[in-house]
Amino acid sequence: ERSCLPGHFTSSAWLVAPDRRSTVQFTIKSLIDDYHLAAILMETKLFVIALHEASEETGLDLSIFIPVTNLIFDIDVHKIPKRGAEPAHTHYDIRYIFQIPEINLPGNDESYKVRFVPFDEVKEFNNTASIERMVLKTKYQFSNA
Numbered sequence: 001e002r003s004c005l006p007g008h009f010t011s012s013a014w015l016v017a018p019d020r021r022s023t024v025q026f027t028i029k030s031l032i033d034d035y036h037l038a039a040i041l042m043e044t045k046l047f048v049i050a051l052h053e054a055s056e057e058t059g060l061d062l063s064i065f066i067p068v069t070n071l072i073f074d075i076d077v078h079k080i081p082k083r084g085a086e087p088a089h090t091h092y093d094i095r096y097i098f099q100i101p102e103i104n105l106p107g108n109d110e111s112y113k114v115r116f117v118p119f120d121e122v123k124e125f126n127n128t129a130s131i132e133r134m135v136l137k138t139k140y141q142f143s144n145a
Contacts, residue, residue, distance in 0.1 A: 007090030011046040013054035014073055014097045014134050020142050022116045024058060024105060025125040050096045058114055059106035065098040068142055073097040076130045
């Protein structure tokens with residue numbers, strides 16, 4: 001629950017093209033959204049939340065997303081700084097991998113510059129160890145190449 005001040009579970013999606021050589025990158029206007037459900041403890045709920053987050057951020061219909069696997073793809077633990085009355089806390093982000101076609105990605109009012117980026121160029125948009133880890137995992141576990 002968000003009321004658990006030391007930290008809580010979140011869920012997100014790693015989106016890849018069918019050829020597994022590019023991923024979706026975008027910029028968000030705020031640090032974190034408000035799509036949290038109370039007592040998210042079951043993996044199935046985390047999977048559904050990741051799917052809904054991916055749909056919301058890309059502006060695509062839920063039916064577009066194809067799970068590459070139903071298993072957890074990655075877990076990232078990161079600190080969230082204090083924001084307003086909410087104290088600094090930890091997110092335990094459970095990540096799933098989905099495939100989507102390389103089509104126009106409209107985004108939404110919170111995300112912009114939503115686009116496919118070849119893996120070799122991802123560092124230009126997001127140079128974090130977390131993203132680099134997911135690129136490497138995708139290349140070695142799910143690459144069609």
